[in-house]
Amino acid sequence: MASKVIQALYNDDDVLMHAVKKVRAEHHHIEEVYTPFPVHGLDKAMGLADTRIAITSFLYGCLGLTVAIVMMNFIMIEDWPQDIGGKPSFSYLENMPAFVPIMFELTVFFAAHLMVITFYLRSRMWPFKKAENPDKRTTDDHFLMEIGLHDNENELADLLWETGAVEVKVTEKES
Amino acid sequence: MYTFSNKLRLGSFIAMGLGFIFLVIGFMSAPSTVEEAKAMVAVHDDGHGGGHAEEAAESHGEEQGHGAAEAHGEEHDSSHDEHLLQQLQNRPWSALYVAAFFFFMIALGVLAFYAIQRAAQAGWSPLLFRVMEGITAYLVPGGIIVFVILLLSALHMNHMFVWMDPEVVAHDELLQGKAGYLNPTFFLIRAAIFLGGWIFYRQYSRKLSLAQDESDDNSNFVKNFRWSAGFLVFYLVTESMMSWDWIMSVDPHWFSTLFGWYVFASMFVSGITVIAMVTVYLKSKGYLEQVNDSHIHDLAKFMFGISIFWTYLWFSQFMLIWYADIPEEVTYYVARFQDYKLPFFGMLALNFVFPLLVLMNSDYKRINWFVIMTGIVVLFGHYLDIFNMIMPATVGDQWFIGLPEIGGILFFGGLFVYWVFTALTKAPLQPKRNPFIEESRHFHY
Numbered sequence: 001m002a003s004k005v006i007q008a009l010y011n012d013d014d015v016l017m018h019a020v021k022k023v024r025a026e027h028h029h030i031e032e033v034y035t036p037f038p039v040h041g042l043d044k045a046m047g048l049a050d051t052r053i054a055i056t057s058f059l060y061g062c063l064g065l066t067v068a069i070v071m072m073n074f075i076m077i078e079d080w081p082q083d084i085g086g087k088p089s090f091s092y093l094e095n096m097p098a099f100v101p102i103m104f105e106l107t108v109f110f111a112a113h114l115m116v117i118t119f120y121l122r123s124r125m126w127p128f129k130k131a132e133n134p135d136k137r138t139t140d141d142h143f144l145m146e147i148g149l150h151d152n153e154n155e156l157a158d159l160l161w162e163t164g165a166v167e168v169k170v171t172e173k174e175s
Numbered sequence: 176m177y178t179f180s181n182k183l184r185l186g187s188f189i190a191m192g193l194g195f196i197f198l199v200i201g202f203m204s205a206p207s208t209v210e211e212a213k214a215m216v217a218v219h220d221d222g223h224g225g226g227h228a229e230e231a232a233e234s235h236g237e238e239q240g241h242g243a244a245e246a247h248g249e250e251h252d253s254s255h256d257e258h259l260l261q262q263l264q265n266r267p268w269s270a271l272y273v274a275a276f277f278f279f280m281i282a283l284g285v286l287a288f289y290a291i292q293r294a295a296q297a298g299w300s301p302l303l304f305r306v307m308e309g310i311t312a313y314l315v316p317g318g319i320i321v322f323v324i325l326l327l328s329a330l331h332m333n334h335m336f337v338w339m340d341p342e343v344v345a346h347d348e349l350l351q352g353k354a355g356y357l358n359p360t361f362f363l364i365r366a367a368i369f370l371g372g373w374i375f376y377r378q379y380s381r382k383l384s385l386a387q388d389e390s391d392d393n394s395n396f397v398k399n400f401r402w403s404a405g406f407l408v409f410y411l412v413t414e415s416m417m418s419w420d421w422i423m424s425v426d427p428h429w430f431s432t433l434f435g436w437y438v439f440a441s442m443f444v445s446g447i448t449v450i451a452m453v454t455v456y457l458k459s460k461g462y463l464e465q466v467n468d469s470h471i472h473d474l475a476k477f478m479f480g481i482s483i484f485w486t487y488l489w490f491s492q493f494m495l496i497w498y499a500d501i502p503e504e505v506t507y508y509v510a511r512f513q514d515y516k517l518p519f520f521g522m523l524a525l526n527f528v529f530p531l532l533v534l535m536n537s538d539y540k541r542i543n544w545f546v547i548m549t550g551i552v553v554l555f556g557h558y559l560d561i562f563n564m565i566m567p568a569t570v571g572d573q574w575f576i577g578l579p580e581i582g583g584i585l586f587f588g589g590l591f592v593y594w595v596f597t598a599l600t601k602a603p604l605q606p607k608r609n610p611f612i613e614e615s616r617h618f619h620y
Contacts, residue, residue: 097494
């Protein structure tokens, strides 16, 4: 279904931030903002829910730690006990200090990589995907705010011009 | 302007008084003859029935005791009993020294943090500069007290630094080899240079900071920036040497090349914790209105990060020694594993596991009372860290957290609070003309 949206372009992140606050103060629903770089505090200004990626990161870290413990226990203790530097690997606990760097690395590795993958999936980004941003300039030096239209075109356009937009246009959007 | 609340002042005096009494009792009850020392240990064993009995019997066993004595690198010919006497006599001194050093190092850690903020021209922190300057004021009395304790050690009032005893050195070839560096005169000269440099920077930077308030250009600010950068170079070298001298040399045979960093991490995290706690306290009393939760959040992030950094260094030191398993190196950890199980592993839980789990959540770092509670635990953990650095070498298995130890904490804690909050009353809590004050005011995460 196609819906009508109004798009306002800005060329400064500070102006954009003030515009977002103002538009929200007028009780319009901002559907999306496209920016060339992450704008600090924009999520709060848009009233987006807090990210839950930190929780997934913690869980992935726990997973990595567990993998490291199980892996080292299998490799060094159960499968093929080794004698390194006079420290025979017959007991996991007694050899634990040697495994700490591995535990640390795998914790970080799992947390970081799985968090990035999760982020991409959650943002619906994958290879060969067609870009969603409506205007190429948002990958260069422009910021684009998109607001859904409900027969209030003129009123919204006026408001957006007032907030310092450099361009305002109304388009149909496939969704 | 801040006015020292009467309640807090009274509290600090009571702590100092109580601590002083406890310390005096500790010194009075130290044995003066071998017979007294033996009697004390016998009573001590009786007094600890139940769960403690097994441990006590184990650690007081003849062989164990001998092993511990060797572990401390005190291979002098004096008999066991004399060694025991020295350990018991050392206990109040060590308790005094650990507490004196602990509170001194908080001020020194804050000074390093402050110098880094200045040298980096950080924009978020200028609102907290007066708090930091207040805390570093303790550097003067704290440093002098530590110096006096070191001086008394050099005068053979105690036996904490065995290498100061010519009798010991005469029978110890390793110590003779180190005597060019480890001798009382040079030791005290070095201590005086370290303390002189730190105190000079602190006083001069404070003077420039106050002058900046009244001036009409940024020359004081720029000067402060230059001195801070210079100080950091001086500090990096002297802090490391200080930790060899004042702490590592209680085990004169043992050495670790990253010991200076390890002590630095401990003082840095303790210092940042105290900045956060004093800031939250002042805020709760209605001062520092411009300091917002984001500033506290940043301090808590540092507490979290430096706690991990401390663990990293602690483990790096431990793992290499554990892996290489060279007798002269592992004795350090053997002594701690055998006789210091609770403080040693307890410290790891308090300094690593606890801050890791508690401060991980971003929202918790903004809750002021939460930061205070965590700070208390972290500070106690780092007191234990210093305790574990000094005690095994000076009192061996005769350690206990009793009257002299608590007295030391109370006395120096009280003095610290009194001195810091008195210094805070001396100048407006908000710098007026710092060029970054506007940025700091608007700081938000």
